[in-house]
Amino acid sequence: MAIELQPLAQFTIERLIPLHIGRLDISYTNSALLMTIAVALITALIVLSTRRAALVPGRWQSVAEMSYEFVADMVDTNAGHGGRDFLPFVFTLFMFILFSNLLGLIPYSFTVTSHIIVTFALAAVVFVGVTIIGIVRHGFHFLRLFVPEGVPVVLLLLLVPIELLSYCIRPFTLSIRLFANMLAGHTMLAIFGGFAASVGVFAIFPLGINVLLVGLELLVAALQAYVFAILTCLYLRDALHLH
Amino acid sequence: MVSVALPQMSESGPPDPLARLGKRLDRARSTRGGEPVAGPDAAGGQQAMGLGLRIGVEFVVAVVMATGLGWALDRWLGTRPWGTIVLFFLGVGAGMTSVYRAVTGIKMAVGYRRLDAPEREPAKDEQDDEE
Numbered sequence: 079m080a081i082e083l084q085p086l087a088q089f090t091i092e093r094l095i096p097l098h099i100g101r102l103d104i105s106y107t108n109s110a111l112l113m114t115i116a117v118a119l120i121t122a123l124i125v126l127s128t129r130r131a132a133l134v135p136g137r138w139q140s141v142a143e144m145s146y147e148f149v150a151d152m153v154d155t156n157a158g159h160g161g162r163d164f165l166p167f168v169f170t171l172f173m174f175i176l177f178s179n180l181l182g183l184i185p186y187s188f189t190v191t192s193h194i195i196v197t198f199a200l201a202a203v204v205f206v207g208v209t210i211i212g213i214v215r216h217g218f219h220f221l222r223l224f225v226p227e228g229v230p231v232v233l234l235l236l237l238v239p240i241e242l243l244s245y246c247i248r249p250f251t252l253s254i255r256l257f258a259n260m261l262a263g264h265t266m267l268a269i270f271g272g273f274a275a276s277v278g279v280f281a282i283f284p285l286g287i288n289v290l291l292v293g294l295e296l297l298v299a300a301l302q303a304y305v306f307a308i309l310t311c312l313y314l315r316d317a318l319h320l321h
Numbered sequence: 322m323v324s325v326a327l328p329q330m331s332e333s334g335p336p337d338p339l340a341r342l343g344k345r346l347d348r349a350r351s352t353r354g355g356e357p358v359a360g361p362d363a364a365g366g367q368q369a370m371g372l373g374l375r376i377g378v379e380f381v382v383a384v385v386m387a388t389g390l391g392w393a394l395d396r397w398l399g400t401r402p403w404g405t406i407v408l409f410f411l412g413v414g415a416g417m418t419s420v421y422r423a424v425t426g427i428k429m430a431v432g433y434r435r436l437d438a439p440e441r442e443p444a445k446d447e448q449d450d451e452e
Contacts (some may be wrong), residue, residue, distance in 0.1 A: 081413075133339070134339075134342065235415070238413045239411050240411055240415045240418060241415075241418075243383070243387055243408075243411055243412065243414075243415040244415035244416075244418060244419050247382060247383050247386050247387070247415060250382050250386050251378055251379050251382045251383070254376040254378055255375065258378065305375055309375070
């Protein structure tokens with residue numbers, strides 16, 4: 079049997095253009111390539127489709143407008159009053175994750191969001207940004223976020239550490255959720271693909287499962303981008319409107 | 322009276338393409354009928370799935386991260402079992418509060434507001450469901 083079953087091989091990072099500054103490795107990798115493609119595609123979609131903006135939108139223009147309105151709606155309903163200021167950030171985040179997830183589903187490509195360092199970097203930007211916004215907007219008062227309303231003083235001894243902990247855990251839940259979903263889905267696809275390649279005539283069954291899984295993964299790809307963006311909105315609301 | 326009525330008549334005479342489109346859209350919507358009802362319903366299911374995916378991770382990560390933090394603190398301060406034990410229970414608490422809040426619809430991990438708070442008007446909630 080010549081077929082190797084290596085379901086995790088798809089996640090290896092390869093240096094396409096080796097680059098080093100001192101001892102720092104800043105090579106242009108396949109991960110960086112996919113990010114570049116994602117950014118280029120998003121920019122092309124938005125710029126090209128709105129260049130000749132018509133009152134009655136064509137196909138591409140309505141794709142761009144729908145995605146914009148979807149995110150704008152999400153920000154309005156979840157981030158509350160004043161959330162509109164952060165719409166460009168949330169929109170960029172949503173589109174980047176969505177395109178990375180979807181590009182990863184193309185066979186032989188690479189899923190950027192299946193690497194925790196990428197998702198953690200995104201989540202850390204959100205976390206640090208939201209904390210800074212909260213401190214700038216509310217100053218020292220921001221710490222009231224960790225003190226629940228109407229609770230006896232004795233219980234505060236227990237509740238404040240819990241609140242603090244669940245605040246500090248946010249970047250981890252945010253990043254692990256996206257990373258784990260993408261990693262698990264793509265590993266599963268590769269495993270069933272490997273089955274299909276090795277069992278001959280009966281390949282129809284794992285192949286069928288894979289067809290269904292691709293559908294599921296499409297849903298997960300969109301849903302995870304949505305979840306990431308909506309949680310960013312909710313965190314922003316925390317920082318903008320203290321209780 | 323007549324002079325007022327006449328411009329209106331003449332205005333409706335040459336059909337504005339946009340108004341025509343609007344009328345066609347209205348007609349299409351009214352014939353389809355079920356669309357506004359089915360829309361939020363399907364979206365509600367999608368939102369529930371998003372919520373489910375959210376809270377699955379929430380609890381596990383809270384416990385694991387807190388315990389890991391406690392373990393690291395123990396190694397640093399040399400207080401062998403205590404940091405791990407205390408932070409494990411705090412992590413369970415934090416995970417439970419996160420899940421509880423996500424499920425009760427307060428939808429905030431930290432710094433929650435009471436459900437009857439004036440800033441959360443029900444109209445916004447309904448819009449929320451439409452996505």
